[in-house]
Amino acid sequence: MPTYVTTPIYYVNAMPHLGHAYTTIVTDTYSRFRRLCGDEVRFQTGTDEHGEKIVEAAVKEGVSPRAYVDRISAAFQATWPQLSVAQDYTIRTTDPDHVQTVQDILQQVYDNGDIYFSEYSGHYCQGCERFLTEKELVDGKCPDHQVAPKEISEQNYFFRMSKYQDWLIDHIKANPEYITPERYRNEVLSFLSEPLEDLCISRPTSRLTWGIPLPFDENFVTYVWFDALINYLTGIGYPDGSDFEKYWSVAEHVIAKDILKPHAIYWPTMIKAMGLSPYRRLHVHGYWNVDETKMSKSIGNVVRPKELVDTYGVDAVRYFVLREMSFGLDSSFSSDAIVARQNSDLANDLGNLFSRSLTMVVKYAAGKVPAADPTSEGPAEAELKNALATMVSGYEEHMNRFEFHRALQAVWEVIGLLNRYIVTNAPWELAKDPAQEGRLQTVLYSLSEALRIITLVLGPVMPEAAAKMVTALGLDGRMENVTLAEAGAWGGIQVGTQVAAPQQLFPRLDKKALAAGSTQQAAPVKKKARKEEKKKEISQDGLVSFEQFGKFDLRVAEILAAEKIAKSDRLLKLTVLLPEERTIVAGIAEHYSPEELVGKLVIAVANLKPAKLMGVPSQGMVLAAKTTGEDGREQLILSTVAGSIAPGSKVA
């Protein structure tokens, strides 16, 4: 199967920012994913370089439009490698072959009678580059630019868009996936419920010369739509290119919601007028709202792709934007959020999983992936295999629907499962017992194999990190040109593969250092340190204050009943009078039989936070003295009181 996917061509009146980066990362990820599915993929991006605003910007800089667009276009092209974006073709609307194609198509559509000449007059706003309607004016001025528009009477060429309105409505209704997510499809249909006007597609050369001349009237240049949208055809060699048919039949466009109308309405009708088949799908995404108060100072107000990559790393940036945004909806971008994703999802969950797993293969299996021992495989391995298979199919489905956040969620579910698998099976325990060798090998094999599949599916999302994972797994050269269908199945890793504990795949980031504008890595402090700090507070130098002691509510308790807790060697369930009746679970079963406890008066902590032990809720604890007997075994003697006293009496 072929895949042809495009980003919009970016207008070069401004430098690349987060929005451009997102669209392009999404398209790159999708193209890598389709390649992983075995497709022959064509991925195109580019720049839109004609128009009045370009001329204005060039004039401002005192350079020619040509020099200006060369400079900005180069900035865009320099950005993509920094984001690990690998497009197959970069088109510029100033390319000679594009200019030629646009003119050919204009002539063709003109000859067919779908372009006509007409005169009209109206309020033209320079800033908007368009005519405004009476209703749009506020106090006679353009609401966006606060300037009174000029009264212009102008003759121009128009594209007979209205002619194709009914066809377009039918086509969208008949193809639910033509425009997705659905909200945008509805928006378009809603817009189409009103009569379409024809589209003005020219500018007189008296007003604009930086454009493609109309082939049938040298006094005009084409304006925006034919010039820009046709790039999707030029880039794959329309009309005679050998690959044109192959790729055009499967064309998919990725855009942000601000250019929905041109892509969902103008473009299909233009294509129809040319006599071509419609593109296959249009994928529309939302905006990134940048929370400036939560941004790193070094990045500032405008989020520049290069600075993002320099600050957080390309993998973190790609993972973040794909994981955080529900495709189609707006999301917010903040330093805190990206750091949280990096530290939690990438460093803790994924990076640490790789680290711990491969370290164990190195330690316990001399660094070679051991063979699984079929006789020691159990339900845990069955669950793993099952989870991996489910993940791969879910991943594929979601990626195809541009639901990247869901695809990644599915992967992380498996990562969580693997971390649990390690704890449950404790290879470090297995390694202590030679009799468990088979079991150990099975666990290590399963981990290695699962990591291989995870690496495979993360390739499209984080190409750089995935390459490091491949190396760590000793699979250099073996993960290229493989397909998801084959390589995504269990059992692909070769026994004996030499792995290496990876260098830190995902470094932890320090939120505070980043906020201050430093690109320093995290000083590894945080949670546990704080936890231990707290513990210290209580037992600083081994002494507690009287106040601290006063927090313990110690009381005399009378044991009313005692019974063993099933499946536990050490726990007894006690019913005590304190003076109210309570249940306390005590770890004294090895030292006292239930019978001998009944009636005893013991000292209990009455205000201990309730806890569940072996499923039995315990409201307090009884105190006992602990020592080691002559046989080396632990001995426990319950604390009690020297005389008879009422249950519930305070001990202090």
Place this chain on the structure above:
RNA sequence: GGCGAUGUAGCUCAGCUGGUUAGAGCGCACGGCUCAUAUCCGUGGUGUCCGGGGUUCAAGUCCCUGCAUCGCCA
């Protein structure tokens, strides 16, 4: 003004055609482990499911209405 979307735990959000005690991740608290990047595992939620009506044996899920936010259109 018209049309539409959204409003669910401290934060970000899942909850399909109405049906067990409303979920996930993060954060937070406590406990456990020690292979690991001070990581991992376990336990912990009295959430007015925006407010108010209604339909139903049963509504976060359907209908009406109000409020808030947003989008498209005029």
